[in-house]
Amino acid sequence: MAETVADEDLKQTPLHDLHVELGARMVPFAGYSMPVQYKAGIMAEHQQTRTKAGLFDVSHMGQALLIGPDHETTARALEALTPSNFVELGHGRQRYTVLLNDEGGIIDDLMVTRPLSEAEDGKLMLVVNASRKDVDYAHFRDRLPENVTLEVIDDRALIAVQGPEAVAAVAAHAPRAAELGFMAAEPMEFDGIDCHVARAGYTGEDGVEMSVPAGAAEAIARALLADDRVEPIGLGARDSLRLEAGLCLYGHDIDEMTSPVEGAITFCMQKRRREEGGFPGAERIQGELEKGPGRVRVGLRLDGKAPAREGAEIALPDGPVIGTVTSGGFAPTVGAPIAMGYVPVEHSETGTPLELIVRGKRLPATVADMPFVPNRYYRKPKA
Structure with missing residues (x-):
């Protein structure tokens, strides 16, 4: 997970000094100095998120806006680069998608939000992976029509709070957070500070991701960490949590050679887009949807205690x-x-016996359903 980068070349998030104060072990990650774990350790941080609430600094991620004259124009521009339906995305709704190259491979996976306010129609909010943001931004600028522009946001931080008690902890400062359903997002105040809050995350747990002013990030984090339900969580537990949730990590589980069908993330492709196409690599992807891909991402359960790594x-x-x-x-x-x-694909059925070769030793394994731990996203009851 860590990289070899000189400390002086690393960027810092607005919460860097707080991480150091809290005793985090800092490592290079995607060009940033990031906390891999705190004093309690990865195992304790993992269990904290599953049982109570964990606070994650994800400010290294890229935040940007697509801005066009109206929603239809901006949505169509994004649909020309991704396989998802954004024309019909509702106000205050968020959607997971992938940026595709001309061969149908995945340049990046990202989250897209349509603002709640009709006054902001024509804007779509993007959150992209830290390691890919320069690639993504260049791709957008090269491919967007003249009437849609990309605006990179450099003055905001991103804080995720995840776990069964996460939303209650956030709602103590931003009551509207408790009213959001899964993949809903809207602006609100956190102790009087303007924020944008989405009920989503990368752990399989209920929780929120908060885009906040960079200068207010530390105050917000300290307010949350003062709550007995919330503890800081590093990259180590973030990785084990997302693995249990069966979620992809870009550059590992998906990359520019992988299609959404191979990656088993076709949920990002709504019916209209599957049928109409019109996105990069559509011929390959629609062919794989119809006939099946040659290979596919699967979950694996190992016998014994020895793990198999990437x-x-x-x-x-x-x-x-x-x-x-x-x-x-x-x-x-x-x-x-x-x-x-x-x-x-012929060896991908749940229950198929396989072996994983670790340091020359064959370890018995079985194809398993994902997620490995049931997701606990909050589905708001219909009125």
Whole structure:
């Protein structure tokens, strides 16, 4: 997870000094100095998020706006680059999508929000991966029509609060947060500070992601951490939580060679887009939807306690290698090692016995359903 980068070359988020004060072990990640864990350790931070609430600094992610003359124009411009339906995205709604290259490979995965206010029609809010934001922004600027522009937001931080008690902790300062349903987003005040809050996250738990003014980020984080229900969480637990949730990490589980069908994330493609196409790589992707891809991402449960990490080979029992692990580790909530990787479709059915080759030793494994731990997203009751 950590990278080899000289400290003086690393960027810092607005919460950097707070991380250091809290005793975080800082590591290079996507060009930033980021906390991988705090004093309690990754296992305790993982369990804290599953049982109470964890605060994550995700300010290294890229925030930007697409701005056009009206919603239809901006949405169509984004649809020309992604396989998702944005024309019919409602006010105050968020959607997961992927930016595609001309071969149908994934340049990045990102979140897109249509502002709640009709006065902001023509704008779409983007959150992109830290390691890909320069690539993404260049791609947008190269491909957008003249009447739609990209505006990068550099003066805001991003704070995620995740876990079964996360929304209650945030709502103590921003009561409107409790009214949001999953993938809903709107502006609100946190102790009088203007923020934009989305009920979403990267852990499989209920929670929110808050876009906040950079200068107010530390005050907001301190207010939340003063709550007995909330503890700071680093990149280590963020990774184990997202793995248990069966969520992809860009550059590992998906990349520019992977299609959304291979990556098993076709939920990002709504019916109209599947049928109409009109996105980069549509011929390949629609063909894979119809006939099936050659390979697909699957979940894997290992026997025993030894984990298989990224790069481990996947083989048939006492047979040839057929695939590769893309993410893996010990899953604290499951109490066993788990992994994700790519195998030919004919070996992807749940319950299929396989072997993972770790340091020359073959470890028994089984194709498993994902998520490994049930998601607990909040579905707002219909009126």
